[in-house]
Amino acid sequence: MELKTLLTKGGVQEASSLIGINFEQIFGPLTQSTVHPYSRYRWSVSYAETGGPIIQALPPEEEMGWTPWEEWLMLNGKPMRRAMVLYPVKEMVRHVPRWRVLEQSETDLAPRCATKVKSLEELFHRDRVFEAANAVGFDAQKLLVDPLSESERALYMQMRWSIAPHRLAADLPVIQCLPPLDKMSQWPWETWYTDGKTPLIHHVHYTYTTERTSSEVWIERDGAPQRPVELFGHDWFWYNDESMAPALSGKI
DSSP states (O other): OOOOHHHHHHHHHHHHHTTTTOOHHTTTTGGGTOOOOOGSSSEEEEEESSSEEEEEEOOOOOGGGGOEEEEEEEEETTTEEEEEEEOOOEEETTEEOOOOEEEESSSSOOOSSOOOSSSSSHHHHHHHHHHHHHHSSSIIIIIIISSSSSHHHHHTTTTTEEEOOGGGGTTTTEEEOOOOGGGTTTTEEEEEESSSSSOEEEEEEEESSSSOOOSSEEOOOOOTTTTTTGGOOEEEEEEOOOOOTTTTTTTO
């Protein structure tokens, strides 16, 4: 289902009017692309603590807690957008992590990922790659950005950078670099994470064999937990890269 149809049928357009939001101005840009990140979100309309409607955009399950959960509601007579996260944990109550407000605005109502970024650093700030890398224990600027040329940075800006915890990664975030669907057969899928023993691991995966990849096929089946859906349905050949730099650095 197209995102605009999904938002309309889900009551987002009607709720926008009640909250005082211009639907076409704020949410319209999301509907211009069929591969927009927000097409993966679960959109709903519920009741806010203030009594009026609240528009909620929930990120994919595997990213929950790291990728912000966004909401739009009326507060003190003005429309407001807020984004909330769980991790890194800032407060524990009875050993339970609590959602906290990452950002809140009455002037900037656009979804966080609605506007195209102008640099890889800006993308990393927006998608919390820097914060996730810090939680894992490495400098993303030094390892992921600095090795890239300007043309390589432009290429990596086309990737989807997903932050998701994984049980086999000591429950810390795995930084996933995912190529666009139409580039899956050309560009690599890359991950940076720790298994709790090795400080940092960088795996590079291709849908075909290369001089460095193993000849053994690894397949992620549909519905695998804590995995981005883009991985499903492909044969993956991978290798462990000790340099830690993005796989395409020095190749463009």
